[in-house]
Structure formats: structure tokens, C-alpha cells
Amino acid sequence: MANHRFLILDGLRGIGAMIIAVHHTGAYWHFQFPRSYLAVDLFFLLSGFVLAHVHDEKLRDGRCSARDFLVLRLIRLLPDYWLSVLVSAFALLTYVAATDQATVGYGAAALAILMSLFLLPSVLPERNNLFPLDGPVWSLFYTLIVNAVYAACNRFLTPRALAALVLVTGAACSFAVAVHGNMDVGAQASLASAGAALCRASFGFFWGLALFRNPSLASRKLTRFLPPWSAFAILVAAVCIPGFGVLDPVIDIFVVVCIFPNIIAVATKPLNEGVARRAAPVLLALGAASYPLYLMHKPLGEFVARVLGDRLAGTAPWSGVALFAGLFLFCVWLERRVDIPLRKFLTHRLVGARRPAASAQVAKPGVG
Numbered sequence: 001m002a003n004h005r006f007l008i009l010d011g012l013r014g015i016g017a018m019i020i021a022v023h024h025t026g027a028y029w030h031f032q033f034p035r036s037y038l039a040v041d042l043f044f045l046l047s048g049f050v051l052a053h054v055h056d057e058k059l060r061d062g063r064c065s066a067r068d069f070l071v072l073r074l075i076r077l078l079p080d081y082w083l084s085v086l087v088s089a090f091a092l093l094t095y096v097a098a099t100d101q102a103t104v105g106y107g108a109a110a111l112a113i114l115m116s117l118f119l120l121p122s123v124l125p126e127r128n129n130l131f132p133l134d135g136p137v138w139s140l141f142y143t144l145i146v147n148a149v150y151a152a153c154n155r156f157l158t159p160r161a162l163a164a165l166v167l168v169t170g171a172a173c174s175f176a177v178a179v180h181g182n183m184d185v186g187a188q189a190s191l192a193s194a195g196a197a198l199c200r201a202s203f204g205f206f207w208g209l210a211l212f213r214n215p216s217l218a219s220r221k222l223t224r225f226l227p228p229w230s231a232f233a234i235l236v237a238a239v240c241i242p243g244f245g246v247l248d249p250v251i252d253i254f255v256v257v258c259i260f261p262n263i264i265a266v267a268t269k270p271l272n273e274g275v276a277r278r279a280a281p282v283l284l285a286l287g288a289a290s291y292p293l294y295l296m297h298k299p300l301g302e303f304v305a306r307v308l309g310d311r312l313a314g315t316a317p318w319s320g321v322a323l324f325a326g327l328f329l330f331c332v333w334l335e336r337r338v339d340i341p342l343r344k345f346l347t348h349r350l351v352g353a354r355r356p357a358a359s360a361q362v363a364k365p366g367v368g
Helices: 004-024 038-061 066-098 106-117 137-156 159-180 191-213 220-224 230-239 245-267 273-312 318-352 358-363
Strands: none
Touching (some): 004 038, 004 230, 004 245, 004 273, 038 066, 038 137, 038 191, 038 245, 066 273, 066 318, 137 191, 159 191, 191 245, 220 245, 273 318
């Protein structure tokens, strides 16, 4: 069984992916979480926290090189991503075939698909996303950039250097959020959005890293009395905070800086052995589904919505339940039957000869 410390984090990843998916498939639900976009920032923090748990010490003492770390990250992220590109390409080409060719032609679509295969931004008419085939991919793009910086600079990230990095990226992120009006920035294809996205991803990742290295950054008085399961309720409450106009930037930063670290601290408290054994299948399934669900919900949801047309409006929220049920089952199957075996094979071939323990690390549910 996976480490009990991470079972709740697996569940949080799954719930966070569903919250974001609801945001992008609103026609299936007829409701929104007002601050669903903050689940992306929780992912950034979780990435920093969990990758530090697995790799931080090994990067510092040389047991894992920066090259091997980045290869492991690509092995973890790219297989599901390339599958999502195929899904997105199919959805885009069916859209092009059904619409005016002067709006989005096959040439522009083919170029966007080719760029997406290499995880590069592209441009399509009428779509202002950095990754027009699948908008949420922007966070993956910036995550890999920050991962590369972390791997290259890990040995220099002393406590003071990390504190300075968190303060600088936090200040830059706060400025970008204040200019934009809330934390929902980074997906757009513009220079300002790119800068905000890099600040957002960097701050979240290094804030998560700092939390792992110094757990006292979370409130011990608060987390002492909260059971691990309360992490789910706190997350849902945070994304349900209504809009308050000019106060939204302050609220969003407060959630990321103060609430999310306490969610992670609560979620990593040890679980009762019996409770962990009973809950593990559900929590691990949520973790397994989270990443492919995050990648594929938008293009697949848009394609199904075009097929259903006007019939979709009268079936919400049951249409959303059906979409999520099908996606969830497929994503769990994909992770366990295809992705994990493939990652083990690639890890053995690419880094296993130099680091035998890599196979076990990359296959852990919830790691990375």
C-alpha cells in the first residue's frame, strides 16, 4: 500500500481535478465553483511538496542527477499528455469539418496539433489560449519549466535562498494577481499572461517545497485539532468563497499562502490503520484519475457537447455526472493498466541502469 501520509493527497488531487473540470464543462452542470481556478494553485503546491519528498535529498547529495530528475518528470507527464493531444486533435478536426473553413482551416489546425505534440504554444483564430487545443495544458508547460529550474538549482537552495525565492516569486505573483483582478490568469496567449503564469507556477511550487522542508510554516495550533479528512471540506469551502470585487486578489492570495499549506499539513497527518486500509482504494483511484482527467476533460467535453447540441441543456447536472463517471473510469484504467506499466518500462530503459530505485519511485500513485 502507498504511504498513508499521501493517501489524502491522492484524494485531494482527484477532487481538485474534478473542481477544475466542472469549471470547464459548465454546460453540463449549470453551476460553478466561484474560485475553482485556485485548484490549479493547489496542484502547484502539491507538486513542490511531493517532489521534494521523493527527490529533494537525492538531488542534494547527488544520488539523482538533474538530468535523471527531468527524464523522470517527462516519463511521468508525457504519455498521458500525448494521449490528450490525440483526443484534442480529433475534437479540433471534427470542429473544423463542421464549421466555416475561413474561420479555422485545416492548415492552421495541423500546425497547432504539431506544436502541441512538442508541448509548444500555438495560435488558432478565435482562441486566445496559449494551448488552443486544450487550454489547461498551460499549467503543465510552466510546471516543467519550474521543475527544470528546481533540478538545476537545488544544491543552491539553502534555507535563506529558498525563503528569498518564495518572497520574490510571491510578490511578483501578488502583483500579477492585483493587475488581473484575481488568480485566474496564465492560460491566455499574451506576454503579460505568460509572465503571470510563470510567477504563479514558480511561487506555488517553491512554496510547496518550503512547506516540505519546514512544516512549521503551517499552523500547528490549527492543524492539531483537525482530522485528515477535513482537508476535503476545507478545499471545497475555499473554492466556494464568492466574489468580492476589489477584494478578490487579496482573498485569492490569502487562500494560496495561508489556507492551502494548512490543507496539506492536515492531509499528511497519519491515518488510522484500519481507516487507511478501507479508504485506500477510493483515494488511490482519485489520485490515479486526476492527471488524465485534468488533461482530457475539456476537449472531450466540448466534443460531446457539440454532438448533443441543444439536448445538453435539459439534462444538466445528470449529463455532468455521466460525463465524469465515464471519464473517471477510463482514467483510472488508463493510469493503472497503461500508464504505470509504460512508465516502469521507460524508467528502466532510460534511467534504471544508473538508478535502480527510480522504477519504484515513478510508479507510486500520487508521486509527482
